[in-house]
Amino acid sequence: MKNKLVTLLAAAIGLTAIGLASPSIKARQTVQTEVLDIIKQDVSSSTLSYDIVESLTTEVGARMVGTPGADAATDWAMAKMKALGFDKVWVEESQAQLWQRGDLTASITAPYPHKVVAIALGGSVGTNGQAINAEVAYFDDLTALQAAPEGSLKGKIAYVGYRMERHIDGHGYGKAVGARVAGASAAAKKGALAFIMRSVGTDTDRIGHTGMMRYEEGIAKIPAVALSNPDADLLENMLRREQPVTFSLNTSASGPTGDTVTIANVIGEVTGAETPDELITLGAHIDSWDVGTGAIDDGIGIGIVLAAGHYIATMEQRPARTIRVILFAAEEIGLVGVRDYVAQHKADMSQHMLGAEWDFGNGRIYELEPGVGPQALASVRDFANYLAPMGVGLASTNTAKGQSDMSLLGEAGQPAFNFAPDGLDYFDYHHTENDTLDKVDQDALKVNTTIYTLFAWYAANSGVDYRQ
Template identity: 55%
Template sequence: MKLKYFPIAIIVTCLTTLDVAANQTPSFSKKDLKIAAELRDQALEGSKDYEIVESLTTEVGPRMAGTPGDAAAVKWGVAKLKELGFDKVWTEPVTFPTWKRGVETAEVIAPYPQPLVITALGFSVATSEEGLTAEIVQFDDLDALEKAPDNAAEGKIVFIRNRMERARDGSGYGPAVAARGSGASEAAKKGALGILIRSIGTDTDRMAHTGMMRYEEGIEKIPAAALSAPDADLLENMIRRGKSVTVSMTIGAKSGDAYTSHNVIGEITGSEKPEEYVIIGAHLDSWDLGTGALDDGAGIGITAAAAKLILGLPQRPKRSIRVIMFANEEQGLVGGKAYADAHKDDVQNIITAAESDFGAGKIWRIDSKVKPEALPAVKQMVEVMKPLGIAYGNNEAGGGPDLIPLRGKGISVFSLRQDGTDYFDYHHTPNDTLDKIDPEALRQNTAAYVIFAYLSAQFDGDFGSGFHQK
């Protein structure tokens, strides 16, 4: 189904008659609004978004932080931004500890011997070379494990069976992912030798979902892995029969040396206030199982392609626009933290920011986090997005994972909410590949981001960065 949009003249007429507060005038000129609508329509007709994602997934592929794929991705990012014609392209260093996956196998030993599909969770310790064999003890969720007696898992392997709920906005992820993040240390407190969790995902494929976990300081580190959904079902069915279930698992993961990667940055330099800038971006790294098409190759393609459209204008926007390809988001927002630390004295110059990191589903809502006086300008921006099927949500935007550190320092942010109904079917699995991207949906995303970036760079006021956003 093709996106339909209204003639530019009609849009501009509507925009100039918005019901704004008394004594306030529209924040954007008719010319700015007309150019934004034209950029939107160009994006819908076709841009380089899909081409960029295809290039990244084909020429680099998996790019887990600290691996040769990571280094290749940084080199690719610099070359791609230069090829697209950015006024400035540079890198900034990001240093972090590394982790390697190694062998990962599991099987039921008794009462019904069968193989299991697992994947180690990020930064899990290894089992011994002989593996770990123990009885399974099942818990409904992390909360049930935390409330269990201190010896509830003594000498056993904990199995947390909680299921993630499917939701358009991805809201099922937060409640479920706690089991991945904290499960190992909570299990160790109860005497467990290892932990298996149902994959944090919404699919029924026999593929396990990896992802980062954390060990609590002072608590014994135990091996941690995720089961594919069908294998989690299998364990539940065996346990339901009332017999002791014994599993053997082998994990060969290990930590490596510290590594320095880079945030890759491309800038469109502003024509009037070049020191002030808008951020759009995505993270360049991925997990190692798939090719990182949805997480987050799509975001790289969307934001770089949106900027390329603006680069095609006869005149640069008033303020600069930076496309940031953040390093190592997956293992703890490391690139986002590094950028925030490096630019902590520059917060008031960051007009606003938005990150694309939720796949390639169509954007259906835009949220802001701006000072109240800037809301009329936000509403004008949304009017240009309405033909894309995008409505305004609220003034409580988060901006995206890599922007959390900057948001903590007081920047204004926007969230362009994508439809993530099926995003967690593929998230952190071998199935995160290019064929999952719908080119039409990708173009709609690019159209929304080009409106956001261009109008934000043209805004004569400020959205509140450095003054009230805490």
């Protein structure tokens, strides 16, 4: 296989985009397709991406900003990239705000006392070690909370019970996450002492889902907590009995510290042989929350992009363009690392030719959506046709900006591919103690790693200007 690949790659030097009219295009198309076939066969049989996730979750684990795990992850990533054959490996450091979780106890105190499972939302203040015990006021969703009369929640705890819907593309998250982000300030405006909510998740496990929240300037900061879905059910069952329900919340040390910590984007490259200044970017985020081991969010992404980079780095012929793998820091607390990346690379953003990130899903990719110039769509369709036998369809839209971190590069002008994977079970584990290695779908991971490797190689050797 390797000898055949070497021969094909030698013949493929100077490949132009598939589909361009020229006397030799049929031969070039054949060579490109045969190279892709070999990549597909080799990568689809490899366990490397899973092995990388196993290494990360075992040797590092949780990687929350400002913790020893985050520093260990940076060292791990640099060593792993070097071991996997990347030509250049470096970090780009900046600063982020430090937040600490602390301890938390929560319970329903009346009319039927129960301990409940809850977790502080990222960025939440605490209770200064003094328990808040107050009557619960129920709201269907964030909009209902925002519509509550002024002063109506004075001395109460506001609760939003919106239940996230399960969808293959995860779009139920957008409808549910608003309460997590803005609920505390909305409740505080109405006089509430604290804000609690049903977890933003699709599981029935007695485990809370954390995630970032924000306070509005000039509004009192009150504790913000998510209940596990079974405990949210329990609370709502009591509320339906039309008796006053009281809730107790005590967090000993949670809250912003006022300090900053150093964060680091970890970057590795496989240098292009023909136009090395032109970049094809693969992204994932290296941080995680402090619960679970960050296997799915975003260990899967790290495994995919590092394995793709490794495979291309070990090929006899270098790609025409440079493959740049970026492990972004501090995604979970507000895309901090990528904001710094865009600021630092403003002058060379025109050299970022095309990018793709993995930060959602656990199942197989079923669709490709491009975000490219109109002339580049012919190349996109050719690549999509190649992927079709793998179960990947081409979206009818051309509006992709990139997932997660990569969306900010998209806003800065980088064309993007968005690969849509099956995310039906993703929000069962998202931001929970259950985000662990055993949840990773190993068969899907092989397929998805293959697709990202094919993408990186194809884009690097297409010769297409994806802005045009």
